[in-house]
Amino acid sequence: MTLKRIVGFAAGAIGITWVVRAAWGIPSAIGASMSAIQPRATGAVSYRDRQFHNTEPSTQIVAGSAVSLLYSMLTRRNAGHPRGVIPLYPPSAPVDAADLAVTWYGHATTLIEVDGYRILTDPVWSERVSPSTLVGPARLHPVPAPLSELPQVDAVLISHDHYDHLDKExxxxxxxxxxxxxxxxxxxGAHLRHWGVPDSRIVELDWGASISLSELDRMRNGTDLTITCAEARHFSGRGLVRNTTLWASWSIAGPTRRVYFGGDTGYTKAFAQAGAALGPFDLTLLPIGAYDARWPDVxxxxxxxxxxxxxxxLGDAGSGILVPIHWATFNLAFHGWSEPVRRMVAAARAAGxxxxxxxxGQRLDPNGVPPRDSWWEDVG
Structure with missing residues (x-):
């Protein structure tokens, strides 16, 4: 065998090995089959024709955008990378949860404290948001702390099943x-059961449905917390089939404080409806990144x-505190890394x-030391 053939054979073997590694575990990461999901979906408010639907007319990609999207992928795929190093703040948690506080771990992962309870949202500790460990959007900054250092929480909220919000590992x-x-x-819930989570630890809710944490933990004494599955405007899917599971935002209401976790959503009239029915909120966690004129509805x-x-x-722009999420951690669109927060700060200033x-990693306590102004300007 000639040297050229040997080198070619070795290169081919390396390529096959890489493909096998990239594909390893993908079927498990994708989650449950449609046949496992459908029995739970039938009868849901927005479920028809074997799919969930937004209340308002929505499109995932504007018609006629294919060519411009391809051009953006070729020319602006790295636009969302920061020029400098994103700073991390070592997370800290008091022994007892506060009446109101939040720790942002990046993207949509937060640890919310409400009236003595701790609620974890859209937890993602993996390096990539993809069914593959080798291919897909990778972190722009490390996780601020390992999962082993997370304090015990009272509930884990998931907004929908996209990989940057629901992570198998x-x-x-x-x-x-x-x-x-x-x-x-x-x-x-079908995805969770597929990954070994027992039924006793899964609560599936439709839009508008609520549950009290005292219903789940009879041993808990003191104040109670009501969590409501709120309407969002988005889509779902972990494989080739879309919208087989529901997407949602969440209201977290205690006797003295209320927090709204937006998850991932386009703008919708459901916000005003949630404000009227469940608010007003002391703290809102709302997505500000991964937007584009070619997918304005999601x-x-x-x-x-x-x-x-x-x-x-309730229409009062000056009420409560807005904390942005869904930016800075993964490059999922074609805008600059700091553009979302710069635009949000300017719009918030104009609105009061x-x-x-x-x-x-930083814990925000409205009664404590506020975050350093404009830290993102040092990153670029």
Missing amino acids: TVRELLQRQTAPFLVPIGI HMNPEEAVRAHADLC TEVAVPMP
């Missing part, structure tokens, strides 16, 4: 390290997030809305 580790139930929109832009905050606070922008 994080779910499996939470299953071992925590005892809290998973509160999820209808259909996502991701809010920063100005819409400020408008949504006012809706959730109070905002707080923590570093990844």
Whole structure:
């Protein structure tokens, strides 16, 4: 065998090995089959023709955008990378949860404290948000702290089943390290069961449905917390089939404080409806990144997030605190890394809305030291 053939054979073997490694575990990461999901979905408010639907007319990609999207992928795929190093703040948690506080771990992963309870949202500790460990959007900054350092939580909320919000490996580790139930929109329970989460730790809710944490933990004494599955405007899917599971935002209401977790959503009239029915909210966690004019219905832009905050606070733009999420951690669109927060701050200033922008890992306590102003300007 000639040297050229040997080198070619070795290169081919390396290529095959890489493909096998990239594909390893993908079927498990994708989650449950449609046949496993459908029995739970049937009868849900927005479920028909074997799919969930938004209340308002929505499109995932504007018609005629294919060519411009391809051009953006070729020319602007790295536009969302920061020029400098994103600073991290070592997370800290008091022994007892506060009446109101939030720690932002990056993207949509937050640890919310409400009236003595701790609620974890959209936990993602993996390096990539993809069914593959080798291919897909990778972190722009490390996780601020390992999952082993997370304090015990009272509930885990999931907004929908996209990989940047529902991560198999994080779910499996939470299953071992925590005892809290998973509160999820209808259909996502099938993914959790597929990954080994027992039924006793899964609560599936439809839009408008609520549950009291005292119903889940009879041993808990003191104040109670009501968590409501709120309507969002988005889509779902972990494989080739879309919208087999529901997407949602969440209201977290205690006797003295209320928090709204937006998850991932386009702007919707449901914000004003949630404000009227469940608000006003003391704190809103709203997505500001991964927007584009070619998918306007499924991701809010920063100005819409400020408008949504006012809706959730009963039309009072100056009420409550807006904390941005869904930016800075993964490159999922074609805008600059700091563009979302710059635009949000400008829009909030014009509207008279109070905002707080923590570093990844930073705990925000409205009664404590506020985050350092404009830290993102040092990153670029």
